[in-house]
Amino acid sequence: MFKLGILGVGDLTEKMVRGFLRGGLPVEVYLSPGNHEKAQGLARDAACRVMPDNQAVVDHADIVLIGVRPAQLPDLARDLVIRPEQKLISVVSGVSLGELQQLFGTKACVRAMLSYAAEINRSTVAIYPDDLSARALLRTLGNLIALGSENEFELATVSACMNGWFYFLLHDLQHWLIEKGLSSDRARELVLSSIEDCVAYARYRDSLPIRDLGRSIATDGTFSAQGLEMLGLHQANAAWNAACEVVFDALLTGVE
Numbered sequence: 001m002f003k004l005g006i007l008g009v010g011d012l013t014e015k016m017v018r019g020f021l022r023g024g025l026p027v028e029v030y031l032s033p034g035n036h037e038k039a040q041g042l043a044r045d046a047a048c049r050v051m052p053d054n055q056a057v058v059d060h061a062d063i064v065l066i067g068v069r070p071a072q073l074p075d076l077a078r079d080l081v082i083r084p085e086q087k088l089i090s091v092v093s094g095v096s097l098g099e100l101q102q103l104f105g106t107k108a109c110v111r112a113m114l115s116y117a118a119e120i121n122r123s124t125v126a127i128y129p130d131d132l133s134a135r136a137l138l139r140t141l142g143n144l145i146a147l148g149s150e151n152e153f154e155l156a157t158v159s160a161c162m163n164g165w166f167y168f169l170l171h172d173l174q175h176w177l178i179e180k181g182l183s184s185d186r187a188r189e190l191v192l193s194s195i196e197d198c199v200a201y202a203r204y205r206d207s208l209p210i211r212d213l214g215r216s217i218a219t220d221g222t223f224s225a226q227g228l229e230m231l232g233l234h235q236a237n238a239a240w241n242a243a244c245e246v247v248f249d250a251l252l253t254g255v256e
């Protein structure tokens with residue numbers, strides 16, 4: 001049985017807890033009292049208990065998940081007593097392992113990065129450093145990828161941001177179809193199904209570079225090639241690269 005403490009019941013950690021429960025993980029969850037509404041919502045499940053204060057969460061848990069915003073960390077860490085054998089897993093973006101270790105006075109820290117698909121056990125789960133107990137817990141939430149260095153982990157964070165941007169791209173594509181006459185439901189289904197095709201086939205043909213898969217579709221004279229040329233003229237991919245660069249810089253300089 002995992003005894004899991006949550007410090008900071010927010011948008012992400014709430015979904016992670018729902019994913020643990022949905023995935024059938026044998027877990028007892030101790031919630032910090034902060035966000036009353038979210039914590040009470042989770043506490044309707046027998047496996048979750050809202051504790052009177054943060055120290056009580058830590059005292060009951062073997063693994064503590066930290067899900068506050070970066071600026072809230074110093075306040076959270078103040079006066080908290082962590083047992084030496086306790087594992088801290090932080091989902092706080094842009095706060096390094098060294099900073100976590102200093103704030104909480106323990107070496108036993110792991111960083112993790114997930115998406116909202118944790119709620120349905122389909123998230124990318126990046127962790128650093130690799131750690132057996134973090135793996136055992138977090139693999140319930142999706143596709144676990146252990147990164148080899150903190151720099152790689154920050155790159156995984158940029159990739160987690162791409163997940164957020166994809167929604168806007170899908171929205172725009174859906175709405176183009178709607179403007180041309182498709183119903184919202186049909187347009188949504190077509191766009192989502194199309195990107196699922198793409199991911200599934202790229203996984204199936206995993207020995208081929210992804211660009212080669214695109215090139216095999218957008219061959220000379222095809223409609224796909226015609227559209228691709230227009231994307232190139234608008235430097236559509238350059239905008240995505242610029243977005244990645246700005247986030248990576250901010251992560252390395254600790255600015256959110």
Ligand SMILES: NC(=O)c1ccc[n+]([C@@H]2O[C@H](COP(=O)([O-])OP(=O)(O)OC[C@H]3O[C@@H](n4cnc5c(N)ncnc54)[C@H](OP(=O)(O)O)[C@@H]3O)[C@@H](O)[C@H]2O)c1
Pocket residue numbers: 007008009010011012013032033034035036054067068069070072075076091092093094113114115116160
């Ligand atoms: N959301 C995402 O998609 C996402 C993805 C990857 C990583 N992250 C990272 O996950 C972290 C949380 O993001 P979020 O969007 O889930 O934020 P959020 O919804 O604001 O959640 C933070 C929660 O922490 C609580 N809290 C703040 N200080 C506390 C304290 N001292 N003791 C106990 N609880 C405290 C807040 O409660 P009150 O509201 O009562 O203050 C709030 O419910 C961030 O560091 C972010 O970088 C988020």
